[in-house]
Amino acid sequence: MRVALRVAYDGSRYHGFQYQPDVPTIEGALRKALSELGLELVGYASRTDAGAHARYQVVVVEGDPELAQPDPINARLPKDIRVIAKTEVHEEFDPRRDALRKEYRYFLGPLNRPEAAARAARKLEGKHDFSAFRREDGRNPIITVERCELVEITPNAYVLRVVAPRFLWEMVRRIAGFVWEVGHGLREEGDAxxxxxxxxxxxxxPRCLPAEGLILWHIEYDEVRFERTKAWFEDHKVIQLGGRLLLRLPEGAESC
Structure with missing residues (x-):
């Protein structure tokens, strides 16, 4: 059996999830910590961009299951990366391909036209060609967005929730850019x-908003349940991170 780990991180200091030589990455920090315990990272669910964050990333490791525990791994990780839960999975489990759906949230901050922005978000739900909302990477652009919803979390401070079985490169950041543009009167909701x-x-x-406002919020699997542990990522840390993100308004965002 392999072990799947649920990982949360503040990506502010990192050049994305995927390992790169000579720069700090989430995968690099995880591989270093795991190797000290004789464990090997063999898969992950999402390759988040430089500066993006995660409340619910999933990685798969091989090695002694008794050593693949949150506490000893966390003792070897930087404080802004935490393994918060674990579960055993079968050898064929693929954290990316086996995901039923993922939820991302983008912290937009205040909007001048929130009602129009909310309607614009809803227009993106359903099965559509999202070629206009990606950086070209050769993948099929036809995707079914199950939910695209603007949520007011404090007075005139908004978060965009986007749920889909899969996402294209920069897709959520460009969806957020479209909603933000409508919310500031720079584009009409009918442009969707x-x-x-x-x-x-x-x-x-649509413009591509900065990755710093993006959180990989949740991943749903069939019959994969993580064990709650002492290392569970405290909700207040997510709230604190969200509060910081709301202060980073994307007004200076440039198209990617």
Missing amino acids: EALLSGKFEPSKK
Whole structure:
């Protein structure tokens, strides 16, 4: 049996999840800590961008299950990366392909036209061509967005929730960019139809908001349940991170 670990992190100091030589990454820090225990990282659910955060990343490790415990791993990790739960999984488990759906949240801050922004978000739900909401990577752009919802978490401070079985490169950040533009009167909510048609002017693509406002919030699997442990990531840490993100308004965002 392999062990799946649920990992949370503040990605502010890191150049993304995926390992890169000579720069700090989440995967690099995890591999170093795991290797000291004779464990090997063999898979992960999502390759988050530089500066992005996670409340619910999933990695799979091989080695002695007795050593694949949150406490000894956390003792070897930086404080802004925490293993918060574990569970045993079968040898064929793939944390990326076996995910039923993922939820991302983007912290948008205040909006001048929140009602229009909320309607714009809802227009993106359903099965559409999201070519206008990605950086080209050759993957099929037809995706079913199960939920795209604007939530007011404090007076005039908003978070965008996006749920789908899979996502394209920069997709959530560009969806957030579209909703933010509508919320500030820079674009009309009706523009969604043209953007989702697959026939759009490249210059009209939504801006790509900074990764610093993005959190990988949840991943749903079939019959995978994580054991709650002493190392469970305290909710107040997520709340504190969210509060910081709301102060980083994406007004200076440039298109990627």
